Amino acid sequence: MGMYYHVMARASTTSDAFNAVAEPRRREILTLLAGQERPVAEIVAHLHLEQPSVSKHLRVLRNVGLVRTRCVGRQKFYRTDAEAIRPLHEWTATFERYWRHQLNRVKERAEQTARKSNQTPNPKEES
Amino acid sequence: MGMYYHVMARASTTSDAFNAVAEPRRREILTLLAGQERPVAEIVAHLHLEQPSVSKHLRVLRNVGLVRTRCVGRQKFYRTDAEAIRPLHEWTATFERYWRHQLNRVKERAEQTARKSNQTPNPKEES
């Protein structure tokens, strides 16, 4: 009968890719593992972090599908699954038309300014 | 001469855009304010959240430059600065060639499979 009310302090990091890539180290890992798969030890060597921390970051990335693993003996090779980054890319892309808009406005202003200064040549220290 | 070592639990949400957009509500806000500027009350109406919470999210977004403000009387109009989303777009874009790669591999496999099943027509329940 308890009225448990849920207080979610923050969407769990394991919930989606947006949270996963919010962490700088995890972004480094994704970049490192984009081109080629690597065992954990190698990742540890690249980042300056303890092995357990790296493993924990890898776990987060794996939970949201940003990396995949392949076991070879006692080594575990990780590689980033770029496909899982596409949703982020597409979300940011929805704003592309807006920044283009802004750039156009800036360009137009610049051109206007240029025309104006043509009409009044050498306008020194205008303010 | 204390050896204060910094224990940063998590990169501050105010530090970069990646952290700012990790929060679902903030993503909603950015989408809402992409096309047109709106006063806080209107944002509150769209999201189902208390005004203080919205103000706090707006503060975070403003700190990382994802939104800009314009004051009109006692109202404060917010709009998203799409330009600030570009770095995210570009970061995700660095993985584009990799997911294309993966797609190509998938496609190639599919074509090979198609050729094979042409050579052995109607291979029912192969496994």
Place this chain on the structure above:
DNA sequence: ATAATACATTCCCATATCGGCATGTGTCAA
């Protein structure tokens, strides 16, 4: 001047997060 309006800020709480350290767990080597 006083009240109402539109936001911002502060405080509190439960929870999430990250890193380091210690401790599993599974695999290969001697």
Place this chain on the structure above:
DNA sequence: TTGACACATGCCGATATGGGAATGTATTAT
């Protein structure tokens, strides 16, 4: 079998986080 090795997991401490409630601060209306 006993170690060594490659990782994963658990625990701890310091800190960050988001929401609600209360309060502060301009600005407009009466």
